[in-house]
Amino acid sequence: MIIKPSIFKDYDIRAVAGEELDIEGVERLGQAIATYFKPQTVAVGHDMRITGKDWQQALITGITKMGVNVIDLGEIATDMAYFAAGTLTVDLAVMISASHNPPKYNGFKIVKRGAAGVSGETGIYDLRDLVTADTTFESAAQPGTVSQQDLTEGWIKHALSLVDVEAIKSFKVVVDAGNGMGGKIMPLVDKELPITVTPLFFELDGNFPNHLANPILTETHGPIIETIKNEGADLGIMFDGDGDRMFLLDETGRFISGTLTTAMVAVQMLEKEPGSTILYNAICGRVVPETVNKMGGKSVRVRVGHTIIKEKMREHNGLFAGEHSGHYFFRDNFSADSGLIAALVVLELMSKKGKKLSELVHEFDVYPSLEETNFNVEDKEAMMKALTEHFSAAKAVDWLDGVSIWFEDWWANIRPSNTQPVLRLNLEANNAELLKTKSEEIIAYIESHGGTRAEE
Structure with missing residues (x-):
């Protein structure tokens, strides 16, 4: 059995599959999760990574051995795991993913009921100590049950409910899913909107044969820039592997930073709920608080990290929070992040302002x-x-x-x-x-x- 202590991070668990964590180790982790958190029911989903299905089965085996019931969510995007934690009668939701990392990696994100994040300080390091100790987990006399639930339809309905769908115009949009989960979700969203999507790399493939599903890397931008120009598209959207992060490109093919996207989304959110609190992480540029304050909102600067921001969103009753890294959090999404919802809000903003994306960005592109x-x-x-x-x-x-x-x-x-x-x-x-x-x-x-x- 392989399970190295170093895989337990501040915000999640991330490992090289087979080298730092193997199938037996995943099963033991499932036992530790059941022992430490003492849940009655746990929702478990995985993305398209090579080891996703096997790791999910091993984790479920470990959890159910301890007498805990499991809801199998199947192959999902990470923001759907948060949706599960916010809508299902579960005590925990576990997402098996390594986000934007190369193919050899996989990992786990854990949230509690209501999508409250589990961090190093609130359980991950305790799990590390428990799972790496010389502890024998005694199986329950009655193992837990496993049921399946498909949240896809409910998730898309929820995401669309956070914007004015009727207002969205018939934009031409190039979407690069990077062979990640955006390729499964976007065709279903496309059916509900008047937009025309040109798909890039929608085939789910954890080998990432076209480019790493990491939009921050400049070397991944070539195909979407070329397609935007060739198609005369209004904008481009790039998702990371598990679909929870999103980056934009304007109609000229220019990549838009997380800071500028945070400012734009903040504007649209404050138009709906004036005077609300907007959070931003310590790396976001000055245009974010300046924009929020100018619109009469309250800006709060917080540390980087999805678990920290989820906590601070609740503490401040934040309407929205943005990170430079492409994570966008919404109060009405259980204070959790969603790249899909952020993309929908930008489409709504462009529609209501009647401006090209480059024109909107120009208003906020103040500081190099x-x-x-x-x-x-x-x-x-x-x-x-x-x-x-x-x-x-x-x-x-x-x-x-x-x-x-x-x-x-x-x-x-x-x-x-x-x-x-x-x-x-x-x-x-x-x-x-x-x-x-x-x-x-x-x-x-x-x-x-x-x-x-x-x-x-």
């Missing part, structure tokens, strides 16, 4: 920014402290998530990876020249103090 840049750094804490000393003239410094250094005309966030000796640099400035100058300065400082460029 550096694409997130990663560095291998052995002592992450020491490097972050050294940077605050180097920029001691800053008007403010905060440690909400890593360290953010604030000046009047630029700011930077340097944030540690939770799983690797890596620092992530994000920087924004008032103009392109200043962005170049400050980016070069910080990069040179990190590299001259032992840091080296990292891919992720």
Whole structure:
């Protein structure tokens, strides 16, 4: 049996299948989940990854051995697992997925009833300790039952209920599903809308034969940009592998950042519910709080991470939250994230404003920014402290998530990876020249103090 402690992360469980976690380990994890959380019923779904079905069966075996009932959700997108946790009589929902990672990976996201996230602090590390300890799990005298439930129709109906479907115009949309779960869901959504979808890589294939299902990677953008231009499309939508993250491209083929999409979605949400609270993570640019405040809403800056944001959404009764990484959370979606709902809101915004996507983006494209840049750094804490000393003239410094250094005309966030000796640099400035100058300065400082460029 293989089950390495390092696979348990702050927000989920992520492993190289067969090397860091094998089938026996997955079954043992199921037993640990049943023992630790003491649920009566658990919903379990998987995406299109190569090991998805086998891992699901092993997990279900482990859970039911402990006398706990399971609802088998089948092959679903991650946001459908959150929907299950919000609508079914279950104590937990477990999604088997490794999101945008390469084919050799798989993993688990766990949410409680109502789609409240389970993080390292609220159960994942306790699961690690339980499952890796020399513990014998005693099977129940009566094993749990397994039933099947298809949530697809209910999920699509729910997602569409959050926008004014009648207002959406007949846009031409190119959708790149990256051979992920968006390829299963989008044809069904397309039937309910007046849009015309040009599909790219809708065939479900956990080998990702065309490109990794990771829209943040520039090298994945070529096919959708070419198709947008060839088709004269109004916009492009890219989903990640499990379908919970979404990125946009405008009618010119320009990739739209998570910050700009957050600002646009915030506008549409505040049009519906003025004065509401909008959350954004510590990496999002200044245009987000400026837009929210200008519209009379309340902006709240929070740490990165889907479990943290789900918790903060409830704490602040947030209407919407956005992350630079393409996660978008909605109060009326159990405070959970959904790439599909975010895409629908953007279609609604474009329809009601009567503007091209490029025109809408232009309104928010105020501050040039550096694409997130990663560095291998052995002592992450020491490097972050050294940077605050180097920029001691800053008007403010905060440690909400890593360290953010604030000046009047630029700011930077340097944030540690939770799983690797890596620092992530994000920087924004008032103009392109200043962005170049400050980016070069910080990069040179990190590299001259032992840091080296990292891919992720």
